[in-house]
Amino acid sequence: MSPKIQKAYDLITNYHNANLEADDDELDAALSLRLQEVENDYSLPDLLVQYGGQHRLYLGDTSYHHIRTLYQCLEPFKPRKLLDLGSGYGRILFYGALLWPSVHFTGIEMVSHRVSEVLRVRDEFNLSHLQCIQGDVTNTTWPQADIYCLINSFTPSVMPIVVEQLRQISCCQSIILASASTSNLILEGQGWLEEVPHENDKGARLGIRLFKTAS
Ligand SMILES: C[S@@+](CC[C@H](N)C(=O)[O-])C[C@H]1O[C@@H](n2cnc3c(N)ncnc32)[C@H](O)[C@@H]1O
Secondary structure, eight states: OOHHHHHHHHHHHHHHHHTOOOOHHHHHHHHTOOHHHHHTTSOHHHHHHHHOTTSOOSOOOOOHHHHHHHHHHHGGGOOSEEEEESOTTOHHHHHHHHHOTTSEEEEEESOHHHHHHHHHHHHHTTOTTEEEEESOTTTSOOOOOSEEEEESOOOTTTHHHHHHHHHHHHHHSOOEEEEETTHHHHHTTOTTEEEEOOSTTTTOTTSOEEEEEOO
């Protein structure tokens, strides 16, 4: 392992296991992930015109504090394949790929310059178990997974298509959904899902919540 990869691995595993305070800039820098620097070349109005105003396109990647909570919640389910829908700059993917090297991580992200940045870092860190696909989740083929993340990714207007896709997958296999933000309010009303209670972010309706195929 190169010193650079070792440093990022140590930082993330120490952070994850020791409940340290998160410094998002420090973790991004260890991964050489340049969110703001890349994003500065694009404006939100341009993105809305290019990709469609019905989508949640602003730069709003989840803080590492919440990503740690996400992986603490997912720990009992140790997946084989995780699909991150609307994966932004890939913080969730990179954190997971360093923490769980035997799990396969895929992101689907609409905005192409974000995908390019993810793939650049993926290649720099030789993370062959991490993929990122450029596309709109409402019309892109999803690779099979056992955990699906929808972390602050979609506006309520896009959710019916996403929910129907998840419902169809859930007919054939038992799945776990990790969600945050307004998607929670839509998932909590689905009869084919049941919530998996967890200790973190207790009582936060829009915080990280887990759902699974109802038994
Ligand atoms: C607010 S960011 C959150 C990123 C990531 N989920 C996280 O929590 O770190 C939402 C991301 O979802 C992407 N997105 C929104 N609608 C999408 C769609 N229909 N298909 C693919 N990506 C989408 C946006 O481009 C953006 O990068």
